[in-house]
Amino acid sequence: MRKASKTFLITSVIIMTLSGIGLYFYLKQLLQNEIEEELFSNKDRVEHLLEQNPNLLGVPPIMMAEKTEKPHKNILVDTLIYDPLQDEIELFRQLSGTKNINGQEYKVTVRSMVIESEDILSTIVFMFLMVIFLAFIFLFYLNKSRNKKLWKPFFSNLERLKKFSLKADSPLTFEDSEILEFYELNKEIKILTSKIQTDYRNLKQFTEDVSHEMQTPLAIMQAKIDTVINDAEINEVQFHQFSSLQSDISRLKQLNKKLILLAKIENDQFTANETISINNIVEETIENFKELTSIDIQLKEQNTINIIMDPSLATVLCNNLLSNAVRHNLNNDRILITIYDTKLQVINSGNETLDRPDQVFERFYKESRRKDSTGLGLSIVKKICDYYGFLPSYRFRASTELQEGQGKHIFQIDFNLKM
Known part of the structure; x- marks a missing residue:
């Protein structure tokens, strides 16, 4: 609407300016013709x-x-002449020409004051x-x-569209408009959003069904293999x-499980937000890993970080960061976790x-050839950070920058955006 008003x-x-200029020159020519006709x-x-x-x-x-003795044709010119009545020099339009009258050439000159016509024109x-x-x-x-009246339904519907949620059970409704184009737009958007909601519910249900159905046969397969290994007489190759x-x-x-977790995050299914301590989550994660690794x-x-988020996702975030550090750590060297300012660092x-x-947080990105690596751990970290507005980053500190012999991989989460 502002752009339309600005264009108007x-x-x-532009039209006023051109019209004024055109009218000025047209009237000037018209007045000049009238003056000459009068002359x-x-x-x-x-x-x-x-x-x-x-x-x-x-x-x-x-x-x-x-x-006069020399005849000449009519001549039209502008000239400045002293006017004794006005006691000043005035601009006149002058017509002069000769005419033979009774055998005698006469030079006749008539003038008309231009100033008055200019005043009229102005x-x-x-x-x-x-x-x-x-x-x-x-x-x-x-x-x-x-x-403003015509566009009011459009802006009202735009606000409703901004607040539209896929998780809403009710369809999106719009305010009616007198403009046919807006009516058609609202109709198509209603159809589109209804289809998106239906597709979202179907996809969500499909994801949950696949997760449930896959876990059961996998568990059965694993149990049968355990039974064969424990009960049957098999050779070393088998x-x-x-x-x-x-x-x-x-x-x-x-x-x-990780793919299902990513799908749940993308579908905004984690809503149990509460104030938690990142320090406590990290301490619990370290205690759990100490039981699994030497x-x-x-x-x-150096600081305490309290943040509002889903506790289960906070646990997944810390678990994946520490799991990545343990999996890719060299020579069982010490792993350092630092909490300072609004940042969490995991260094291995x-x-x-x-x-x-630049691709370390992308899905299925792997540089390690380890069979137990899925390539999803850090992508889940990135997805959780994007979900809550945190900032994940990675950098490598070469051994030449350190007193120790090994370089260091440094993964960092900055929670400042949500503090």
């Missing part, structure tokens, strides 16, 4: 009077007649512009108020094959930086 304003100003008429009158009175001298400086143009300007002001505010198959099933179960995990706390040793550090 600019267009109107020719006055010249004819003077010539007629000369036929009756050869000694007529005219009325200087308006009309003048004098005898007054006409000024009044025209004033009328156009007042009409423009009236039309501008009329158009603005009219547009044992390794069954063990490998069991590992693949476990990895498939883990991959399924790697020394050290926590350095490494020989060199990643080949594609």
Whole structure:
């Protein structure tokens, strides 16, 4: 609406300017033609009077007649002449020409003051512009108020569309509009949003069904393999094959759980937000990992970070960061977790930086060839951070920058955006 008003304003100003200029030159030409027509008429009158009175001298400086011997054609010029009545020099339009009257050549000169015509012309143009300007002001505010009324349903529907949620059970409703195009737009958007809601519910149900249905057969397969390994007499080759198959099933179960978790995050299914302490979550995570690994995990706390988020996602966030550090740590070196300001850092040793550090948080990105790596751990970290507005980052500190022999992979989460 503002753009339409701005366009109307600019267009109107251009039209007013061009109209004023055009009117000025048109009226100027019209007045000049009238003056010249009057001059020719006055010249004819003077010539007629000369036929009756050869000694007529005219009325200087308006009309003048004098005898001459050289005939010439009519000449129209602008000239400056002193006007004794006005006691100043004035601009006149002058017509001069000769006429043979009773065997004698007479030079007849008639003049008309131009200043008066210029004043008339200026007054006409000024009044025209004033009328156009007042009409423009009236039309501008009329158009603005009219547009506001016409566009009100559009902006109202736009606000409803901004608040639209896929999780809402009720369909999106719009305010009716008198404009056909808006009516058609509202109709199509209602159809589209209803279809999106239906697709979202179907996809959500499909995701939950797939998760449930896959877990059961995988668990059965794993139980049967355990039974075969424990009860049947198998050789060493078969044992390794069954063990490998069991590992693949476990990895498939883990991959399924992580994909389901990503889908739930994207579908906004975590709404149990509460104020939690990142420090406490990290401490619990470290205690759990100490039972699973012999790697020394050290926590350095310089600040306490309290944040509003789903506790289960906070646990997943810390678990995935520490799991990634443990999995890719070199030579069982010490892992350092630092909490300072609004940041959480997880640091583990490494020989060199990643080949594609800008892709480290992308789904299924892996540089390690470990079979137990799904490539989803850090992508889940990124998805949780995006969900809550946190800022994840990665950098590598080379060994030349440190006193220790190994370089360091540093993964950091900045919680500042939600503090």
